Amino acid sequence: MKKQPLLEVRDLKTRFSTETGLVTAVDGVCFQIYSGETVGLVGESGCGKSVTSLSILRLFGKHSGTRLEGKILFEERDLLTVPLDEIQTIRGNKISMIFQDPMTSLNPVYTVGDQIAESIVLHQKLDRKQALAKAVTMLELVGIPSPESRIHDYPHQLSGGMRQRVMIAMGLACQPKLLIADEPTTALDVTIQAQILELMQKLQCELNMGIILITHDLGVVAEVCDRVLVMYLGQIVEECPVEVLFDNPLHPYTCGLIRSIPSMATNRREELHVIAGMVPSLYHVPAGCHFAPRCPYADAQCGNPPELVTIDAEHKVRCWHPGARASGERRLA
Amino acid sequence: MATQAAPLVEVEQLVKYFPVSKNYFDLRVVKAVNRISLSIREGETYGLVGESGCGKSTTGRLILRLIEPTAGEVRFQGKNVLKLANEELRKVRQDMQIVFQDPFSALNPRIRVGSAIKETMDIFEIGPPNDRKARTYDILDKVGLQKDHYDRYPHEFSGGQRQRVVLARALAVGPKFVVCDEPVSALDVSTQSQIINLLEKLQRDLKLTYLFIAHNLSVVRHISDRIGVMYLGHLMEEAATDNLFARPLHPYTQALLSAIPHPNPRHKRKRVVLSGDVPSPLNPPTGCVFHTRCPIAVGACRDTVPVLHQVAPGHNVACHKVHEWNI
Amino acid sequence: MDIAANAILKKKTNFLESIRRNIVVRRFMSNRLAVTGCALLTIIFLMAIFAPLLATQPPLEMKVTDRLKAPSAAYWFGTDEFGRDVYSRVVHGSRISISVGLSVVVISSVLGLVLGLYSAYYRHLDNLIMRVVDGLMAFPAVLLAIAIMAALGPKVENVIISISVVYIPTVARTVRSAALVVREQTYIEAIQALGGKPWRIIWRHIAPNCMSPLIVQATFIFAYAVIIEASLSFLGAGTPPPQPSWGNILSDGRTLIRQAWWIMVFPGIAIVMTVLGLNLIGDGLRDLLDPHTNKAKS
Numbered sequence: 001m002k003k004q005p006l007l008e009v010r011d012l013k014t015r016f017s018t019e020t021g022l023v024t025a026v027d028g029v030c031f032q033i034y035s036g037e038t039v040g041l042v043g044e045s046g047c048g049k050s051v052t053s054l055s056i057l058r059l060f061g062k063h064s065g066t067r068l069e070g071k072i073l074f075e076e077r078d079l080l081t082v083p084l085d086e087i088q089t090i091r092g093n094k095i096s097m098i099f100q101d102p103m104t105s106l107n108p109v110y111t112v113g114d115q116i117a118e119s120i121v122l123h124q125k126l127d128r129k130q131a132l133a134k135a136v137t138m139l140e141l142v143g144i145p146s147p148e149s150r151i152h153d154y155p156h157q158l159s160g161g162m163r164q165r166v167m168i169a170m171g172l173a174c175q176p177k178l179l180i181a182d183e184p185t186t187a188l189d190v191t192i193q194a195q196i197l198e199l200m201q202k203l204q205c206e207l208n209m210g211i212i213l214i215t216h217d218l219g220v221v222a223e224v225c226d227r228v229l230v231m232y233l234g235q236i237v238e239e240c241p242v243e244v245l246f247d248n249p250l251h252p253y254t255c256g257l258i259r260s261i262p263s264m265a266t267n268r269r270e271e272l273h274v275i276a277g278m279v280p281s282l283y284h285v286p287a288g289c290h291f292a293p294r295c296p297y298a299d300a301q302c303g304n305p306p307e308l309v310t311i312d313a314e315h316k317v318r319c320w321h322p323g324a325r326a327s328g329e330r331r332l333a
Numbered sequence: 334m335a336t337q338a339a340p341l342v343e344v345e346q347l348v349k350y351f352p353v354s355k356n357y358f359d360l361r362v363v364k365a366v367n368r369i370s371l372s373i374r375e376g377e378t379y380g381l382v383g384e385s386g387c388g389k390s391t392t393g394r395l396i397l398r399l400i401e402p403t404a405g406e407v408r409f410q411g412k413n414v415l416k417l418a419n420e421e422l423r424k425v426r427q428d429m430q431i432v433f434q435d436p437f438s439a440l441n442p443r444i445r446v447g448s449a450i451k452e453t454m455d456i457f458e459i460g461p462p463n464d465r466k467a468r469t470y471d472i473l474d475k476v477g478l479q480k481d482h483y484d485r486y487p488h489e490f491s492g493g494q495r496q497r498v499v500l501a502r503a504l505a506v507g508p509k510f511v512v513c514d515e516p517v518s519a520l521d522v523s524t525q526s527q528i529i530n531l532l533e534k535l536q537r538d539l540k541l542t543y544l545f546i547a548h549n550l551s552v553v554r555h556i557s558d559r560i561g562v563m564y565l566g567h568l569m570e571e572a573a574t575d576n577l578f579a580r581p582l583h584p585y586t587q588a589l590l591s592a593i594p595h596p597n598p599r600h601k602r603k604r605v606v607l608s609g610d611v612p613s614p615l616n617p618p619t620g621c622v623f624h625t626r627c628p629i630a631v632g633a634c635r636d637t638v639p640v641l642h643q644v645a646p647g648h649n650v651a652c653h654k655v656h657e658w659n660i
Numbered sequence: 661m662d663i664a665a666n667a668i669l670k671k672k673t674n675f676l677e678s679i680r681r682n683i684v685v686r687r688f689m690s691n692r693l694a695v696t697g698c699a700l701l702t703i704i705f706l707m708a709i710f711a712p713l714l715a716t717q718p719p720l721e722m723k724v725t726d727r728l729k730a731p732s733a734a735y736w737f738g739t740d741e742f743g744r745d746v747y748s749r750v751v752h753g754s755r756i757s758i759s760v761g762l763s764v765v766v767i768s769s770v771l772g773l774v775l776g777l778y779s780a781y782y783r784h785l786d787n788l789i790m791r792v793v794d795g796l797m798a799f800p801a802v803l804l805a806i807a808i809m810a811a812l813g814p815k816v817e818n819v820i821i822s823i824s825v826v827y828i829p830t831v832a833r834t835v836r837s838a839a840l841v842v843r844e845q846t847y848i849e850a851i852q853a854l855g856g857k858p859w860r861i862i863w864r865h866i867a868p869n870c871m872s873p874l875i876v877q878a879t880f881i882f883a884y885a886v887i888i889e890a891s892l893s894f895l896g897a898g899t900p901p902p903q904p905s906w907g908n909i910l911s912d913g914r915t916l917i918r919q920a921w922w923i924m925v926f927p928g929i930a931i932v933m934t935v936l937g938l939n940l941i942g943d944g945l946r947d948l949l950d951p952h953t954n955k956a957k958s
Contacts, residue, residue, distance in 0.1 A: 044521040159610045160385075189384035189548065191607045194592035198606060216522055219551075219594030242598045260526035262555035263596050268574065271533070272526035272555070278491055279521070399853055423855040431853045439846040443868045452864075453854045499850070506854065 005032035005073075006210045007056070007095075007178055012070035014048070014055045023282045025051040027234035028070075030308070033178060038204065038211040040225035040242070042218065042257075044279055048234040049214045053180045057091050058084070074178075093123040096171035098164075100183035105167060106155040112139075112166045113151025116173050123174045138169040142199060161192035168199065175207055182214045197224050218261055222246060227314075230254050233280070233290040236308060240315040250311060250322040252295045289320065297324035340372040341510055341542050342396060347405035349388075349395055353615065363614045365391045367566040368405075370641070373510075378536065378543040380557030380574070382550060382589070384611060388566040389546045393512040396544065397429050398422065409510070427457050430503035434515035436495035440487040446498045447473075447483030453505045469505070475538075476501045477531060493524035497531065504535065512544045517552060529556060550593050554578060559647070562586045565614055565622040568641060572648040582650045585623050621653065629654055687948055694944025700937030704930070707751055708758040715748035719904050728920045738922035740912055749904035750926050756905040757886045757934060760820055764885040765878050767824040772831025773874065777862050779832070780839035790836070793829040801826045805888055809897040819898050823888050827881050834877050838870040845869075872949035879942035883935045890931055906931050 014026035026048045033039055041049045056079065060066040072079040074095065079087065091097075099105040107115060116138055117131035126134065132151065139147035142165040155163055164184060171179055181200070185193040201224055204211055213225060221228055221242065228245045230238040230253065238251040249255045259273035277294040280286060286293050292302040301320045308318045347369045350362035366388045373379045381389045394400045396407050398414055407414045414425060433439040440449060447469055454465045470480050476497040487495060496516060503511060513532065517525040533556065535541060547553045553560060554574055561571045562583065570583040581587045588605040607626045612618055618625050624634035631653065639651045688694055707714060716736070723743035731738045737746035779789040796804070808822035842848065843866060851861055886906075892898030893907025894914075901908050906927040913923030 044523060161610055189611070190550070190592040190594075191384065191588055192610070193594070194606050197594075217594060218522070218596045222596045222598040223594045225598075246597055257522055258596065260523055261596060262526070262529065262551045264551060264554065264578070264593070268555055271530050274527050274530060275523040278493060278524065397853055399849060423857075426853060426855040429853075431850070433846045433850065435846060439850055441845075441847045441851075441865050441869070444865075452851075452856075456855050456857075456860070502850065502854070 003034055006035050007033040008071075008073040009052075009056070010071040010073070012052065012055060012072065013068070014051050015067040015069075017065040017067070020283060024285070025234055025282060026055060029231075029234075029236055031229055031236065031239065033210040033212060035177065035210050036204065036208045037226045038201075038213055038224055040221040040228040041212055041214045041231060042216065042221055042228055043231035044216060046233075046279055046282065047231040049231050050182055052231070053097065053182055053212060053214055056180065057095060057097060058087055059091075059097075089123065092119045092171075092176075093174045094176050095178045095180065096174070096176040098167050098171045098179065098181045098184045100186050106163060108155055111152050111154055112158070116151075116166070116170050119170060120173050134173065135169070138173050139166070141172070141203070142166075142169045143195070144169075160188055161195065164188060164192075164196055165199070168196070168203075172203060172207065176209060178210045178212070179204075180212045180214070183216070184213070185220065186215070186217070193220075200224065218258060219263075230257070233282070233285055235290060235318060236316075237291065237318045238316065239308070240317075244315055248323075250315070250317040251291075251319050252297055252321075252324055253291045289318075291319075297321050339375055341375040341410060342373040342544070343406075343408040344372065344392075344396060345370050345406040345408075347392065347395055347407065348403045349391055349400065350403045361615060364566050364617060365614060366395060366402075369563075369566075369568050371561055371568065371571065373542060373544060375509075375542055376536075376540060377558040378545050378556055380553040380560040381544060381546045381563060382548060382553050382560060383563035384548060384589075386565075386611060386614060387563040388614075389563050390514050392563070393431065393514050393544055393546050397426070397431055397512060399431070427506045428508050429510045429512070430506065430508040431512040431514060432496075432499055432503050432516045435519050436492055436499050437487075437519075439499050440495060442487055445484050445486055446490070446501075447485075449498070450502050450505050453502055457506050459506065472501045472505050475504070475535070477527075491524075492520050493527055496520060496524075496528050500528075500531070500535070504539065507539075508541070510542045510544070512546065514546045515548070516545075518547065518549060525552070532556065550590065562589065565612065565617055567622055567638075567651065569623065569652070570648075570650045571641070572645075576645070576648055582644060582648070582655060583623075583652050584627050584629055584654075588626075588628075621651075684948060688944060691944045691947065693940045697937045697940025697942075697944065700933050701941065704754055704934050704937065705758060708754040711751045711755050715745075715751045717745035717748045719744065719748045719752040720902055721745075728916070730920075731922050737926040738920065740909075740920070740923050741916060746909065746923055746926055749909055750906065750930050753904040753906045753909055753927060754930065754934075756816065756899050756903070757889060757931075760816065760823065760889045761882045761885040761934075763820045764823045764827060765882050767820065768827040768831050768881060769874060769878050771824070772828045773835050773867065773870075775828065775832040776835025777839050777867055777870070780836045780843055781858065781862050781866065786836075789832065793832050796825070796829045797833075801884070802888060802891055805892060806895065806897050809892060814897060814900045816899055816903075819889055819892060822892075823885050826888070827884070830881070831874065831877060834873050835870050838873050839866050842866050842869045876942055876946045876949060879938050879945060883938035883942070886931060886934050886938075890927075 009029055009031050012026055012029045013024065016023045016025060029052055041052065043049045054060060055068055056072055058068065058079065068080050070080065074090070079090070106112070113132055113135045116135035117128060120126055120131040120134050121128060135151055136147045139150055144150050144162060144165055158166065185196050188196060197220065200211065215221060225242045228240060228242050229236050230251065232253050238249065238254045245254065246258065249258055253275070256273065256275040260275060262272060275294055276296070280293070288303040289295070289298070289306050292298040295302065306318050306320050308316050310316050311322060347366055349366040350364055352360060352362050369392060371379070381392060383389045391400065395402045398407070402415060409425060409429060412425070414422070417425060440446065450472060451465050451469045454460065454468065459465070460468060469483065473480065473482060478494065478497055478501070487498070490498065516532065517528050520528060529552065532543070536543060545553060545556055557574050559571065559573050560577050562569045562585065564585050570577070570581070570586045577586065578590065581590050588607045591605045605628070609626050612622070612625055620636045621627070621634040621639050624630040627634065633653050639653045641649045641651045642655060643649050644655055721744065723739070726735070726739050726743045727741055729735050729739040735745050735747065737750060739745055775789050779786040804826050805822045808825055809818060812818040812821065848861060848865060851865055889898055889905065890907035890910065893905045894911040896911065898907055899905035909927040910924055913920065917924055
């Protein structure tokens with residue numbers, strides 16, 4: 001019964017050496033992705049969610065001073081130990097990535113057809129003509145009208161939503177097993193965002209991909225994700241199915257995040273919940289529980305680093321006082 | 334809460350065309366704002382929503398006359414702002430301020446935040462010069478910053494703190510009306526709620542009137558008393574917040590509201606997904622600008638521009654089909 | 661009294677400490693070429709400041725008996741055809757080069773800054789100023805300088821004026837393009853919304869943000885000014901003889917290059933050192949102040 005995970009990340013650590021010292025951007029992250037599921041990677045800027053995804057594909061410059069530790073298992077191989085030229089055959093082929101800004105991620109001097117065809121030629125050993133024909137079908141798949149003429153357009157001739165569709169078409173051209181989408185809709189308007197999210201869900205059903213969706217928008221997470229990983233300062237602080245995240249969040253940070261967004265359900269004009277203080281810089285990561293200085297329930301025990309503990313089969317949390325809201329009230333009583 | 338209050342800002346038939354010349358003989362214009370009329374009452378928050386390029390930010394800047402309008406009228410406390418000479422305009426600016434979206438570019442990187450705030454008091458010669466530093470400390474305190482932030486440079490602050498500085502700078506001159514142009518869109522979730530709370534607290538304490546421009550409908554709903562919905566330079570619908578969310582009438586508003594991702598995975602609703610993209614404002618559709626994407630468009634929508642029409646007290650809609658609905 | 665002195669001392673050490681820890685200074689110091697440039701330039705500056713002390717002979721004194729002597733213990737760089745000490749003349753010549761260079765940098769930077777800022781801020785001035793600038797830039801630099809010198813007559817002050825006129829347009833262009841970028845920043849809009857008057861916006865908000873490219877350009881203009889001054893003097897249109905300048909020492913030596921190579925070589929080396937030093941500093945500053953390489957500063 002136990003399914004084989006598509007991708008398994010074990011104890012990933014990503015460090016950068018900078019002018020002011022060594023910075024740990026990702027600090028011991030573990031998770032699995034299965035085929036056909038969408039996993040949300042949630043957190044505020046600087047929490048290491050984008051670095052995690054870049055680490056999976058080792059998309060760092062050779063001389064950037066990045067150090068990767070841990071294991072990233074994909075198809076029984078550790079992506080951190082395979083040689084870089086073999087990574088090239090996986091990137092864009094079996095694992096694809098979509099970036100936030102479709103304007104800077106597309107090369108302005110090539111037509112969109114050329115750019116989609118390029119990765120097809122590279123990975124699937126088709127000739128250019130066949131590849132262009134495939135590009136047309138891909139553009140059709142992502143819902144671009146009259147794709148035969150659109151493949152001759154340059155990126156600047158397309159609107160933001162169209163460009164993001166082209167990015168998705170590029171990402172899916174080789175029918176990857178895993179799609180990493182880094183804030184794919186953040187730069188888009190809500191009506192276009194709705195289109196793109198719907199498209200991604202439809203394509204996932206058709207291709208049975210695993211999707212890692214990196215976002216800071218909990219609304220988007222609720223719409224499309226099956227499982228959620230919440231990150232704070234380079235660590236996963238909570239992992240659970242999406243319903244559980246909104247019904248029964250256990251980490252005080254997750255609770256705070258959910259309560260601080262204004263939503264259709266909250267009362268208007270009511271003061272919003274606020275997480276005290278602000279995200280510390282990565283140069284000054286607190287010892288012990290990273291969230292303790294901002295946590296309303298922190299006590300002496302929180303000076304020690306908590307482990308990611310399993311609450312039930314699908315719910316893990318990194319906290320000494322999981323679900324402290326209830327017990328906190330008890331303490332007051 | 335402020336239904337009977339007098340209008341503080343009245344905008345009438347405001348128009349802005351930006352010239353774009355493709356070549357010497359082809360002088361075309363972008364119709365950024367097209368005959369917009371609205372009035373903002375004293376003490377309320379008027380939310381202006383719409384997708385990027387719909388002209389909502391331009392409208393905010395036109396009201397402050399940071400951009401010269403092509404036509405129309407803006408009255409602030411009965412005075413037509415667009416007819417004021419330079420010196421008078423400067424005086425009115427003391428009453429009308431703006432907070433920007435990007436707190437990173439809104440502060441001069443080479444000026445310490447304290448002197449950036451104090452500078453505004455120097456410009457308007459508020460109070461005796463020796464008191465201005467003390468007043469700056471007061472304002473820093475009001476927006477939740479400390480005294481020792483006075484001597485720091487903008488790059489030493491996080492996004493949320495910078496937005497507090499921007500707010501402090503706008504409030505230092507004691508304005509009555511503040512245009513908030515996407516003040517929280519560039520911020521992280523947890524900082525967003527801090528700034529929203531701060532904006533509301535300042536409104537209560539200083540009796541401010543806001544024009545709150547944003548694309549995030551949940552945020553706008555939270556903070557606004559009334560909301561105007563814009564599309565391609567036109568005002569499509571205008572209503573009190575609760576009315577608008579309970580009974581959106583314009584098909585665009587309906588689509589916009591249904592597209593908001595809801596932070597509750599059990600909340601499955603029928604979504605009106607619009608087909609196609611927003612047309613280019615260089616070449617807007619004839620008639621109703623929304624007809625190219627409208628699910629209920631009829632022939633008339635292609636030919637005549639619908640005017641804003643009152644369907645219920647305080648609820649105005651610009652749509653041809655609105656008469657057919659039984660309200 | 662003592663307390664006050666202590667406070668001042670403390671402030672001073674704090675200041676020095678902050679300079680030492682300043683990341684910009686640290687980066688500059690880690691650029692080996694730029695530090696070499698600084699060293700070269702320091703030597704030239706010290707030479708100019710202490711010229712009367714360093715010179716072994718008065719630079720104008722002729723010793724008819726010692727004409728065209730090769731370098732020796734008595735005459736380190738040899739003597740020229742009038743028996744003047746080349747070493748002392750080169751040392752004194754540095755005063756002309758440095759003072760012309762510095763004056764040109766100051767004059768062209770200030771005037772170019774004003775023109776650049778105002779043409780960026782007032783669009784209707786822009787066309788006028790920029791067309792004049794285009795006109796001036798159409799002339800080759802040296803030719804334009806010669807033409808102005810011909811009109812004004814050979815005097816050191818006129819050398820400064822003519823070279824400044826040549827470089828004002830370049831500075832104005834650089835400042836204008838930087839200012840156009842700054843002008844579009846939100847903080848400029850903010851200060852307009854706050855009722856700031858144009859002079860305040862231009863000088864307090866736009867000008868400081870245009871300084872980086874201006875500083876880099878100033879070092880290069882310094883170097884060009886040294887070269888053009890030498891060229892003008894070499895051509896006889898610059899510093900009038902007998903006052904020594906590197907250019908006219910070179911010029912004196914050019915007919916005698918076969919008999920007395922030292923007359924040309926030593927002022928030549930001096931020019932190369934100065935220009936090289938300035939260019940190395942300029943390159944270093946450009947790397948340092950370029951926003952593209954400077955992203956991670958904070």
